[in-house]
Amino acid sequence: MATTSVSGGGEVRLAGISRSYGDTQVVRDVNLTAASGSILALLGPSGCGKTTTLRMVAGLVQPSAGDILIDGVSVTGQPVHKRNLGMLFQNYALFPHLNVLENVAFGLAMRGVPKGDTMRRAKEALALVRLSGFEDRMPAALSGGQQQRVAMARAIAYRPRVLLLDEPFGALDKKLREEMQIELRQLCNELGLTTLLVTHDQEEALILADQIAVMRGGRIEQVDNARAVYERPISHFVADFIGTSNFIPASLVDISDGRMTLRSPAGHLFESTVPNDFSMQDRVAVAIRPESMRLTPGELPAAANRLTGTIIRSLFKGQVLSVWLKPDGQAELQPELQVSIPIEDAARMNPQPGETWSAHWSAARTLVVREQ
Amino acid sequence: MNETVSLPLKITVGIILALVVAPLIVPVLMSISDTPYIVFPPQGFTLKWYGEVLANPEARGSFLFSLELAAIVTAVSLLLGIPCAAGLTRYRVPGQDAVLGLILSPLIVPLIVTGVALLQVFALMGWRATLMQLVIGHTVVCLPYVIRSVSASLLLVNRSLEDAAAVLGAPPHVVATRVIWPQVRPGILAGGTFCFIVSFDDYPVSMWLADGNHFPVPLYLYTIIERSFDPSIAAIASLMIFFALLLVLVIEKVFGLSLARLAS
Numbered sequence: 001m002a003t004t005s006v007s008g009g010g011e012v013r014l015a016g017i018s019r020s021y022g023d024t025q026v027v028r029d030v031n032l033t034a035a036s037g038s039i040l041a042l043l044g045p046s047g048c049g050k051t052t053t054l055r056m057v058a059g060l061v062q063p064s065a066g067d068i069l070i071d072g073v074s075v076t077g078q079p080v081h082k083r084n085l086g087m088l089f090q091n092y093a094l095f096p097h098l099n100v101l102e103n104v105a106f107g108l109a110m111r112g113v114p115k116g117d118t119m120r121r122a123k124e125a126l127a128l129v130r131l132s133g134f135e136d137r138m139p140a141a142l143s144g145g146q147q148q149r150v151a152m153a154r155a156i157a158y159r160p161r162v163l164l165l166d167e168p169f170g171a172l173d174k175k176l177r178e179e180m181q182i183e184l185r186q187l188c189n190e191l192g193l194t195t196l197l198v199t200h201d202q203e204e205a206l207i208l209a210d211q212i213a214v215m216r217g218g219r220i221e222q223v224d225n226a227r228a229v230y231e232r233p234i235s236h237f238v239a240d241f242i243g244t245s246n247f248i249p250a251s252l253v254d255i256s257d258g259r260m261t262l263r264s265p266a267g268h269l270f271e272s273t274v275p276n277d278f279s280m281q282d283r284v285a286v287a288i289r290p291e292s293m294r295l296t297p298g299e300l301p302a303a304a305n306r307l308t309g310t311i312i313r314s315l316f317k318g319q320v321l322s323v324w325l326k327p328d329g330q331a332e333l334q335p336e337l338q339v340s341i342p343i344e345d346a347a348r349m350n351p352q353p354g355e356t357w358s359a360h361w362s363a364a365r366t367l368v369v370r371e372q
Numbered sequence: 373m374n375e376t377v378s379l380p381l382k383i384t385v386g387i388i389l390a391l392v393v394a395p396l397i398v399p400v401l402m403s404i405s406d407t408p409y410i411v412f413p414p415q416g417f418t419l420k421w422y423g424e425v426l427a428n429p430e431a432r433g434s435f436l437f438s439l440e441l442a443a444i445v446t447a448v449s450l451l452l453g454i455p456c457a458a459g460l461t462r463y464r465v466p467g468q469d470a471v472l473g474l475i476l477s478p479l480i481v482p483l484i485v486t487g488v489a490l491l492q493v494f495a496l497m498g499w500r501a502t503l504m505q506l507v508i509g510h511t512v513v514c515l516p517y518v519i520r521s522v523s524a525s526l527l528l529v530n531r532s533l534e535d536a537a538a539v540l541g542a543p544p545h546v547v548a549t550r551v552i553w554p555q556v557r558p559g560i561l562a563g564g565t566f567c568f569i570v571s572f573d574d575y576p577v578s579m580w581l582a583d584g585n586h587f588p589v590p591l592y593l594y595t596i597i598e599r600s601f602d603p604s605i606a607a608i609a610s611l612m613i614f615f616a617l618l619l620v621l622v623i624e625k626v627f628g629l630s631l632a633r634l635a636s
Contacts (some may be wrong), residue, residue, distance in 0.1 A: 060535050080538040093536035097554040110541035154540070164539075 009194030010070040010161035011036045012057060017066030018218075019052050026052045028218040029066070034162075034211070036071075039188055039195040041209035045241070046200060049218040054164055054198045059083050070161060081110070086155030086193075088168040092147045094139040100126070100150050101135035107158040125157035126150075128187065145176045152184070156191060163188065165197040169204065181207050202242045206230065214238050232274055235370040236285055245287040245367070246337045252280050252368075260368055261304070262286055266329045269304040272366035283371040290340040292365035295323065295351060300358040305366055308358040311351050312336065321346035325359055396613055403606035410603055421607040431608060434592035441503075441588060442571040445510040449567045452511070453518030454560065460519070461526040476516045483513060483576035491580040502586045509581050510571040517570060518563035525559025565623055569616050 012034040019027040027049040034040035042050040055061040057068055059080035068076050075083055086107075094103050105122040113121070126132055129149040139147055148168065155163060168184070169177040185208050188195045199205050205212050206226045213223045214237075222234050233239035236247060250262035250270055255278075262270045262284070270286045278284055299308050309327035320340040327337065339359055341349060351357055398412060406416030425431045459465060460472055478486050490509050499505070529552060537551045538544075575590040582591055593608050 058535075058539055060538070079543075080535075081541045081543050083539075084541070085539055087536065087539040089532050089536060091530075091532060093530065093532040095533060095537075095551065095554075096530075106537070106542075107540035110546070158541070 009037045009163075009192055011072070012040075012162055012194055012196065013069040013072075014053070014057070015067040015069065017053070017056055017063040017068060019049075019056060019061060020064050026218055027056070027063075030215075030218075030220055032213055032220065032223065034194050034196060036194055037189075037192040038210045039185070039197060039208055040211045040213060041197045041199055041205035042213050042215055043199055043202060043205040043209075043241070044215035044221075048215040050198045050200075050215050051166060053215070054166055054196055057162070057196060058085055058087055058164055084158075084160050085162045085164055086158075086160035087164040088148075088151050088155055088166065090167045090170055092139075092151040092171075094147055094150055094154070096139055098139075099135065100131065100137050100139065100142070103139065103150055104153045104157050107154060107160075111158055113158075122153075122157055125153040128156070129153045129183075144172050145180060148172065148180055152187070156187070156193070159191075161194065163193045163195045165195060165199075167199055168197075169201075177204075178207075184208065206242075212242075214241060216241075232276065233287070233367060233369055234276065236287070236372060239287040239367060239369045244290055244338065246290065246293075246335065247369075248286040248288075248335060249371075250284070250286045252278065252282065252284060255280060259363070262368065266327075268307060268327075270366055271304040271363040272368050273363040274365075274367055276368055278368060278370070284368050285371050287367040287369045288337075288361055288365065289367075290322065290338045291320070293337070293339045293359045293361045295325075295339055295341060295349060296358045296360065297349070297351075298356060298358065300360065305363060306358060306360045307337065308356065309337070311353050311355050311357055313353055314351060316343075319343055323351050323357075325357060399606045399609040400613065403603050403610045405603050405606075407603070409601055410606060421603045422611070425604050425607045425611065428604075431589075431592060434587050434589045435611075437586060438572050438589040441506055441510065441586075442568045444507050445514055445571040446564050446568045448507060448511050449514045449518045450560065450564055453515055453563065454522055456515075457519050457522035457526055461523050472519075475519055478513050479516045483574070484579075486512060487577040487580035490577070494581070502581065502583045505581045506578060506586060506588075509577040510574060513574065513577055514567040514570050517566040518560075521559045521563035521566065522556065523559075525556045525562075528559075529555045561623060565619060568619065572616070573612070 012032075014030050014032045017027060017030050018025065030049075030053055032040070042053055044050050052061055056063050059075070059078060063076065066076075067074050070083075095106065098106070101119070101122055104125050105118050108118040108121055123132070123135065126135065129152050131146065131149050131153065134142070134146065134150075139150065142150065151168075165184075169180055172180060181204060187193075197205070197208055199208075209226055211223060212226050212229045214221045214229065216237050222229060222238050224232070229238065230242055233242060233245075239245040240247070248264050248268075248270070250264040250268075252260060253263050254261040258273055258275065260272045260276075260278070262272070264270070264286070272286070300306055307325070307327040309325045312324040312326050314321055314323045317340075320343060323339045323341060325337045325339060337359055341351075401414050402410050402412050403421055404417050404419065405411055405414035406418040406420075407414075456475070460468060465471070487509060490505070490512070494505050533551050533555070534547050537547045542550065572588075573590060574588070575594065578588045578591055582588060589608070589612060593605065593612075596608075597605055
């Protein structure tokens with residue numbers, strides 16, 4: 001592998017940027033900072049404004065309001081071609097009339113790098129993505145994964161300050177996608193590139209990103225590191241979008257030194273020790289991950305964080321058995337609960353539809369999320 | 373990629389090609405007949421009719437004039453057609469469909485009507501500038517071909533390539549020359565070629581607008597058919613066929629697969 005110097009990525013700061021098309025506000029007052037050398041994912045469903053946000057950083061879309069700063073310097077007024085960024089597009093956007101080496105060399109040539117250096121550095125970039133020997137191929141003669149690598153080499157060949165990724169793995173099959181994600185993460189870390197990644201795939205965001213910004217309706221819903229977003233989602237939307245959650249409508253009845261007590265309309269009590277900063281009047285719900293719950297046969301004495309009910313169905317999912325439990329009581333107030341049992345326990349426990357089981361979980365695994 | 377073509381498809385294509393091409397062989401065969409009149413199948417073999425045609429100053433003059441006219445018409449049509457196609461495909465213009473319909477209408481209206489209408493307009497204006505009038509008449513007829521093929525290639529342009537080039541550091545004029553041009557070149561070439569051949573072969577429009585000093589080949593061919601019936605007519609027709617073939621072959625050779633790709 002070619003030796004490379006760490007280029008040291010720029011710090012990207014979005015200061016209150018918005019974008020409207022006519023009367024439609026696509027991005028609303030987004031404030032975000034991607035630290036130098038870190039990977040920040042913009043995660044959200046389609047139409048949440050994440051791609052528009054990325055395109056504003058690239059300069060392909062002008063913000064209606066706000067400022068974009070790289071290393072503290074505003075680039076908002078700068079045309080695209082002067083921003084010195086690298087970008088990966090959804091469909092790779094390789095130039096079909098140029099061969100692999102010419103594609104990779106394009107950015108260097110645009111910077112007036114002498115021809116000899118250009119070719120040397122383009123070949124180095126190809127070596128970095130393990131595509132040496134493909135220099136003379138045309139893009140159409142490459143597989144999806146190889147095209148992805150060429151696009152990657154093209155984006156990093158001139159050592160940009162910031163790398164922008166727009167759903168870069170959408171077109172690849174699952175196995176290849178995972179491979180490329182790990183490679184990309186390694187490459188970004190090796191080069192110390194500040195990376196902004198747009199994705200609707202929560203798994204991809206969790207694998208790749210240091211920080212995840214969950215977007216919804218043009219706004220940032222939550223920004224935190226991958227683990228925190230998964231373990232402490234602040235809203236129903238985030239808890240639902242990242243991973244799977246069981247939601248139980250409930251209202252706060254008590255908050256005292258790090259412990260919250262909630263009651264559902266059906267009268268069940270829940271306790272949470274997960275840190276958050278809700279106050280008594282906030283509209284909230286209880287969210288529990290399927291893998292946080294345990295199942296015990298029969299009924300258990302009533303207590304907080306316990307629900308007894310009837311098994312409705314179970315589904316084998318490879319590593320886990322998913323079991324749906326219908327809690328006893330007033331039907332309309334009791335949503336079905338999905339519980340994941342590790343497959344090694346499933347055979348021993350063998351829960352059957354129609355049987356009565358109890359689900360229980362710890363206060364440390366009881367999430368309290370904002371309702372919309 | 374290399375897809376295998378099924379046998380029924382091969383046969384169908386073969387039949388279509390035969391039906392299109394076979395009639396073209398007839399005049400070529402008649403032109404080499406060593407008889408003082410046109411016969412088919414040809415009797416004997418001679419190239420003297422070609423010699424006669426090429427030696428005839430009238431025929432040569434018409435041929436050169438047709439070349440000149442077609443070249444001017446192609447240049448004017450490309451000059452008007454490329455910006456027009458770009459405007460119609462890349463921007464939202466009020467009355468877009470009406471403009472496109474108007475431009476393409478000569479493909480629907482019989483050419484002979486277009487020709488006589490133009491003649492009346494020019495006559496009412498009291499304008500006498502035959503070359504200009506022929507150029508205008510042919511351009512009206514040829515423009516749709518340019519607009520159609522250039523629009524088609526512009527619509528196929530992958531816009532994210534332009535974004536990619538800009539992000540990579542290409543200023544707008546470099547994006548235009550290094551990214552957009554290679555993608556639209558086949559469409560422009562195809563449009564220009566069609567335009568040249570349509571103008572070169574045009575009879576119905578020229579018929580109304582030409583005069584003795586500006587006399588395109590198809591008109592000349594028609595007048596000598598009336599005057600005589602020897603194989604030199606077939607020789608002129610053959611020369612026109614060869615010329616069109618040559619044009620397509622040269623463009624195909626120089627610009628590779630571009631035409632074939634556009635047609636697919």
